[in-house]
Amino acid sequence: MDAIDRARRDLVVANRILAHQRVLDAYGHVSIRHPHDPTRHFLARSLSPGIIATDDIVEFTHDGVPVGREARPLYLERFIHGAVYEARPDINAVLHAHAEDVLPFTISSVPFRPVIQNAGDMGASIPVWDIADNFGTDTDLLVRTVAQGRDLARTLSQNRLALMRSHGFISTGRTLNDLVRLSVFVPRNARVLMAAMRLGGEIKGLHPGEIAARLAIDPESPAMRRGWEFWATEAGCGDLLGG
Amino acid sequence: MDAIDRARRDLVVANRILAHQRVLDAYGHVSIRHPHDPTRHFLARSLSPGIIATDDIVEFTHDGVPVGREARPLYLERFIHGAVYEARPDINAVLHAHAEDVLPFTISSVPFRPVIQNAGDMGASIPVWDIADNFGTDTDLLVRTVAQGRDLARTLSQNRLALMRSHGFISTGRTLNDLVRLSVFVPRNARVLMAAMRLGGEIKGLHPGEIAARLAIDPESPAMRRGWEFWATEAGCGDLLGG
Amino acid sequence: MDAIDRARRDLVVANRILAHQRVLDAYGHVSIRHPHDPTRHFLARSLSPGIIATDDIVEFTHDGVPVGREARPLYLERFIHGAVYEARPDINAVLHAHAEDVLPFTISSVPFRPVIQNAGDMGASIPVWDIADNFGTDTDLLVRTVAQGRDLARTLSQNRLALMRSHGFISTGRTLNDLVRLSVFVPRNARVLMAAMRLGGEIKGLHPGEIAARLAIDPESPAMRRGWEFWATEAGCGDLLGG
Amino acid sequence: MDAIDRARRDLVVANRILAHQRVLDAYGHVSIRHPHDPTRHFLARSLSPGIIATDDIVEFTHDGVPVGREARPLYLERFIHGAVYEARPDINAVLHAHAEDVLPFTISSVPFRPVIQNAGDMGASIPVWDIADNFGTDTDLLVRTVAQGRDLARTLSQNRLALMRSHGFISTGRTLNDLVRLSVFVPRNARVLMAAMRLGGEIKGLHPGEIAARLAIDPESPAMRRGWEFWATEAGCGDLLGG
Numbered sequence: 001m002d003a004i005d006r007a008r009r010d011l012v013v014a015n016r017i018l019a020h021q022r023v024l025d026a027y028g029h030v031s032i033r034h035p036h037d038p039t040r041h042f043l044a045r046s047l048s049p050g051i052i053a054t055d056d057i058v059e060f061t062h063d064g065v066p067v068g069r070e071a072r073p074l075y076l077e078r079f080i081h082g083a084v085y086e087a088r089p090d091i092n093a094v095l096h097a098h099a100e101d102v103l104p105f106t107i108s109s110v111p112f113r114p115v116i117q118n119a120g121d122m123g124a125s126i127p128v129w130d131i132a133d134n135f136g137t138d139t140d141l142l143v144r145t146v147a148q149g150r151d152l153a154r155t156l157s158q159n160r161l162a163l164m165r166s167h168g169f170i171s172t173g174r175t176l177n178d179l180v181r182l183s184v185f186v187p188r189n190a191r192v193l194m195a196a197m198r199l200g201g202e203i204k205g206l207h208p209g210e211i212a213a214r215l216a217i218d219p220e221s222p223a224m225r226r227g228w229e230f231w232a233t234e235a236g237c238g239d240l241l242g243g
Numbered sequence: 244m245d246a247i248d249r250a251r252r253d254l255v256v257a258n259r260i261l262a263h264q265r266v267l268d269a270y271g272h273v274s275i276r277h278p279h280d281p282t283r284h285f286l287a288r289s290l291s292p293g294i295i296a297t298d299d300i301v302e303f304t305h306d307g308v309p310v311g312r313e314a315r316p317l318y319l320e321r322f323i324h325g326a327v328y329e330a331r332p333d334i335n336a337v338l339h340a341h342a343e344d345v346l347p348f349t350i351s352s353v354p355f356r357p358v359i360q361n362a363g364d365m366g367a368s369i370p371v372w373d374i375a376d377n378f379g380t381d382t383d384l385l386v387r388t389v390a391q392g393r394d395l396a397r398t399l400s401q402n403r404l405a406l407m408r409s410h411g412f413i414s415t416g417r418t419l420n421d422l423v424r425l426s427v428f429v430p431r432n433a434r435v436l437m438a439a440m441r442l443g444g445e446i447k448g449l450h451p452g453e454i455a456a457r458l459a460i461d462p463e464s465p466a467m468r469r470g471w472e473f474w475a476t477e478a479g480c481g482d483l484l485g486g
Numbered sequence: 487m488d489a490i491d492r493a494r495r496d497l498v499v500a501n502r503i504l505a506h507q508r509v510l511d512a513y514g515h516v517s518i519r520h521p522h523d524p525t526r527h528f529l530a531r532s533l534s535p536g537i538i539a540t541d542d543i544v545e546f547t548h549d550g551v552p553v554g555r556e557a558r559p560l561y562l563e564r565f566i567h568g569a570v571y572e573a574r575p576d577i578n579a580v581l582h583a584h585a586e587d588v589l590p591f592t593i594s595s596v597p598f599r600p601v602i603q604n605a606g607d608m609g610a611s612i613p614v615w616d617i618a619d620n621f622g623t624d625t626d627l628l629v630r631t632v633a634q635g636r637d638l639a640r641t642l643s644q645n646r647l648a649l650m651r652s653h654g655f656i657s658t659g660r661t662l663n664d665l666v667r668l669s670v671f672v673p674r675n676a677r678v679l680m681a682a683m684r685l686g687g688e689i690k691g692l693h694p695g696e697i698a699a700r701l702a703i704d705p706e707s708p709a710m711r712r713g714w715e716f717w718a719t720e721a722g723c724g725d726l727l728g729g
Numbered sequence: 730m731d732a733i734d735r736a737r738r739d740l741v742v743a744n745r746i747l748a749h750q751r752v753l754d755a756y757g758h759v760s761i762r763h764p765h766d767p768t769r770h771f772l773a774r775s776l777s778p779g780i781i782a783t784d785d786i787v788e789f790t791h792d793g794v795p796v797g798r799e800a801r802p803l804y805l806e807r808f809i810h811g812a813v814y815e816a817r818p819d820i821n822a823v824l825h826a827h828a829e830d831v832l833p834f835t836i837s838s839v840p841f842r843p844v845i846q847n848a849g850d851m852g853a854s855i856p857v858w859d860i861a862d863n864f865g866t867d868t869d870l871l872v873r874t875v876a877q878g879r880d881l882a883r884t885l886s887q888n889r890l891a892l893m894r895s896h897g898f899i900s901t902g903r904t905l906n907d908l909v910r911l912s913v914f915v916p917r918n919a920r921v922l923m924a925a926m927r928l929g930g931e932i933k934g935l936h937p938g939e940i941a942a943r944l945a946i947d948p949e950s951p952a953m954r955r956g957w958e959f960w961a962t963e964a965g966c967g968d969l970l971g972g
Contacts, residue, residue, distance in 0.1 A: 026427075026470035027361070046465055048473030073465035098361070103435040107358050109444035115836050117870035117896045118756070118827070130447075138452030140460060141360035166449055167360045184755075192832040198441055198927055201838035204859075206895055209867030217869060222775055222802035227755040230777030269670075269713035270604070289708055291716030316708035341604070346678040350601050352687035373690075381695030383703060384603035409692055410603045441684055512913075512956035513847070532951055534959030559951035584847070589921040593844050595930035616933075624938030626946060627846035652935055653846045684927055 003035040007176075008057045011042055013232050013240050014180050018095070019050035020235035023183050026050075028097040028168070031081040032176050034059065041085055041094075046073040062086045063146050077142055080170060083149030084156065091172045093179035096143075098168035101187040104194065106163045115196065115205045119189035120214030121182060122161050122171075129155040130165040141167050161186065177228045178219035184227060246278040250419075251300045254285055256475050256483050257423050261338070262293030263478035266426050269293075271340040271411070274324040275419050277302065284328055284337075289316040305329045306389050320385055323413060326392030327399065334415045336422035339386075341411035344430040347437065349406045358439065358448045362432035363457030364425060365404050365414075372398040373408040384410050404429065420471045421462035427470065489521040493662075494543045497528055499718050499726050500666050504581070505536030506721035509669050514583040514654070517567040518662050520545065527571055527580075532559040548572045549632050563628055566656060569635030570642065577658045579665035582629075584654035587673040590680065592649045601682065601691045605675035606700030607668060608647050608657075615641040616651040627653050647672065663714045664705035670713065732764040736905075737786045740771055742961050742969050743909050747824070748779030749964035752912050757826040757897070760810040761905050763788065770814055770823075775802040791815045792875050806871055809899060812878030813885065820901045822908035825872075827897035830916040833923065835892045844925065844934045848918035849943030850911060851890045851900075858884040859894040870896050890915065906957045907948035913956065 001009070011032050018024040026048045034040040044056045058074070059067040062082030066074065077096060084094045105112040105128075112126045129152050131139055141164075143149050156162040156170060160182065163169045171186060173179025196203050206214075217224060232241050244252070254275045261267040269291045277283040287299045301317070302310040305325030309317065320339060327337045348355040348371075355369045372395050374382055384407075386392050399405040399413060403425065406412045414429060416422025439446050449457075460467060475484050487495070497518050504510040512534045520526035530542045544560070545553040548568030552560065563582060570580045591598040591614075598612045615638050617625055627650075629635050642648040642656065646668065649655045657672060659665025682689050692700075703710060718727050730738070740761050747753040755777045763769035773785045787803070788796040791811030795803065806825060813823045834841040834857075841855045858881050860868055870893075872878050885891040885899060889911065892898045900915060902908025925932050935943075946953060961970050 623936035
């Protein structure tokens, strides 16, 4: 199996894992940068992540145009992905999701921040993008244009995660596994932070040095890959592992 | 398959989806207006939504009387559906549900409102109907008569959603898919709003122009139908899709 | 099938439903009064409700002694059931459970009360039994004796439900279906009440006349039996329905 | 089947139960002391608990070195287990987990404590270990060395449970079943305590005499083993029971 086939297959696994873990539901999408051509990426056609197969994966240029003929409907918000790949050569995988437990932080003035070790690599700073800031208060909140995608990417800046007001978030990975692992723990971190705040006492988060130490862990080391193998099995696509 | 058979089949799918998504449980019901005769609608006999099949679908006039002989028990609250169809020619599908996460807003003085984009089409105004206002404080809270159904429909007015005190809600759709999609996101919006309020900070909801923009989206466009296809598959009735 | 066989079979279904609905988990138990002999009742041997079969059902006198030889371990807290049957000739089914969402009300000074229509028949008054009141602060909190069971039954008095401090609750039914239906909605009512309280506004509960109206509904009418049929199917014991 | 084979098989069952009960997820691990040699213990190789089989169980000395050749990756945090076995001859099973509902108490100044009877045997005192206290604020929070494991074991002291700041907890058992049962109820106790606190009233916990009475129950009595049998069946490894 060559690198392109592996990328497409792994993207199917990522879709299934993130759907099974309820990071994605009927909506949301995940992409991977083309392994040979950094100006392109792979993303599914418009379909729910839980039922995506290899044939549903489409190659795109970073302005959201499919490479080759593609008659099937595409995600309206596909411009998110290319804009991040353009702005961030260090990033090779992108997720846009609406995971429910993250949403409160997209509409609240209370900041989101890492409080558990396995989400420490979300980084110390998590910006919030409000589409109304540059595109007015009459949009349907969807990222429907290249310009909107680039505006979101500017807010993301050098961070790993950006929240989107009343909408969801984007997360990024150095590898696809890195993205999936982080994205599973982001909603968990949100639940823990919300529950701790409701307890009413003082809260200890992660120290800056601890966040840095988490970011320094090799995302492809065995411990960091343990989730991928297990979650794929749980999601019913263990047969797509390996190679 | 003709329009009537398709309406009956789609109503089975809607029941299964809404049960699987926990919008409905053992109780609650969903209906569709007759595709040829606007004075009639289809609704199941008294049965839990998760186990309804095509044979369980009954044709009703809007005063809740079955068309043709029907010896099986009927939903006590079937009068809800006809009353809404009578009052709202623009509406072709109606749901009555008790989804748990919406219930707190039916008994609290804190108003329900859209805060996430995918629930933006619930509209800006969500009235609360209290059966005690016009029918006294000794009812069992069920909508057992045509008069009670019409009173509820008057409270609904031109909105898409009305809460029912200590009981549940009704939601409406221009199409059946429109109804199902909205109804899946209504409890999610409730959970996000509740969680954001508990954070204790300021909350940004949707701007009026954003709500209008969400309502302007074609409910039968591919993006708005994506959920139906996925949820039906998840609910185990993917074989009833198509045609 | 005679009345005794039917009672035993229905008790298996009740166990399975309550386990599947997470009212019961590995622990907790449900009983039914003997259909011919009001001085006896049926209850399982010591086994988790989700895996109980007909052979596990044992006949007991109300002081918790098995009728006939029984070498298998018995529930330590079986004395709860007989004590309620003794004190309440109107009651034909009893549950003891630890459903998690009810537990906060067993340790809080905030009173539990019905706020949703389908739990209205829990009644207006829900006493809390504290084993420490009459048996001291050195027990393991289990109802291990006839005397403790009778003390609990005295606290229950003429109500349908009694909470047990740091432990759980007992609920009662005129019929087994009546018990199961109520017991499914009791934790749901707890969740809705807790969520509404957290919203911070004013809360409307049920009016006394509404509670009375709910209690006046025939517990064996088709609408009140709808849950049993659906939940049994969901719990995988639809084959035990009927007759 | 000899004692060693039984220990290994039971450890597989414990892994599966704790994964199915969501005490463990992709991460976390459980061990058992060697039945004949108190200076050794069994623990899986680096693998998610839900997919562990007998072949994955490795024998370790208490400094975390595998007995015999072992080329497969090992848990980075395996040093936790040996350190507890060294310090606590009364303990024969150890768990390290990140169960989500316990995490808020690891970062909050509000103390964790038993409030429900089935978690009463967690004991009256639950220390919190902060890795930063003795190892600085630049670690990745993982217990990567024998010294860190021993520091954690010192904080555990004579208690059954210790929380780990921003990370998770360790729990201990006199037997493996004792550990599993406690560990299932610890997150439940956390949920009940959090929910009761949010109610805003006064809270009654367990009396010291009640905690002592719970700890005095034989952990291998039929009532205390009931969960193991049921949970193993639910987790799909009922075939590994018995003998």
